[in-house]
Amino acid sequence: MKAKPDSIIQTTAMRGFKGKIKALFYIAAALTYSLLPKKLVQGLDLSKVTPHTLPNHAQQIPTIFVHGFRGGLTTTEKMVESAIEFTHQADFLRVIVDWRGRIRYQGTWTDNDNPIVQIIFEENIASMRMHSRWLELVLPTLKKRFGFVKFNAVGHSVGATALLNCLLENHDDPKFPTLNKVILVAGPFNGVIALGDIPNLNPLTVSGRPLLMNPHYLYWFFHKKDFPKNAKVLNIYGNTDTGFNSDKYITVNSAKSVNYLLRDTAAVYHEIEVHGLDGEHSVMHDNPKVLFIINNFLFNDAVVTEAVSETPLLNETSVN
Structure with a gap:
């Protein structure tokens, strides 16, 4: 061979x-x-997010939408859809956070001046403080990933209180983006009916402070000067006008009590009381009138007290 x-x-x-x-x-x-680590392997689902390699997102001001207790995708769905339509965008980014704080993405971070971001907590029956902790993970992560400096935020119910708590506790952390505007919708700042609050039994003093303060409110009271000083605030709350002075779950006084915490620190503070069926707790986040008010405040820097309706939305208050 x-x-x-x-x-x-x-x-x-x-x-x-x-x-x-x-x-x-x-x-x-x-x-x-x-x-x-599982956090690295499972925490980022790159197959479900459109990649971006733009040189600079620093001028963008995204708006994040945060749901409340037992909320989820459908809670802020109408808010997100209306914001997309109002700003003429084709898509939005959904950020999903599991109970361990692991993050995954769906959708697109758009090139628009105001990208829309919907935040979903899979463990939606967690406490306000747990929601706040998850926001502490999400906000710096988004800032680092997309390069923006300022952001807007909209929170419904416990989402509003979680936002407030997160902002106060991380006001001086350079990893966090700077708050530009925040809209608080139906926030239980001093308790929920039958859970620390009773309709018509805890009045606000002449100064706007609740006569009785629950532990969360008391904590925020001692840290109220930590709220971002250049931020603009719009507080929207409901009153079904059934004699209980509430939106069915949150009393007007509980929702209004945030005024006392923020009015002296925020650059601008507005509040609007929505009446009748439009002001029911779970109706407000889908109500076209409320959505119109939200979008105009976010993107037109305008406070609208008469949305597309023959019935005015009463009791608009402006501070500063």
């Missing part, structure tokens, strides 16, 4: 060697992936 030339033997050996190297590379890569 004729022997193969040395060159052929060397080439064959080299191919075999390269094949082994390639196989080892893939094995090493797989092992490396399997050994990564």
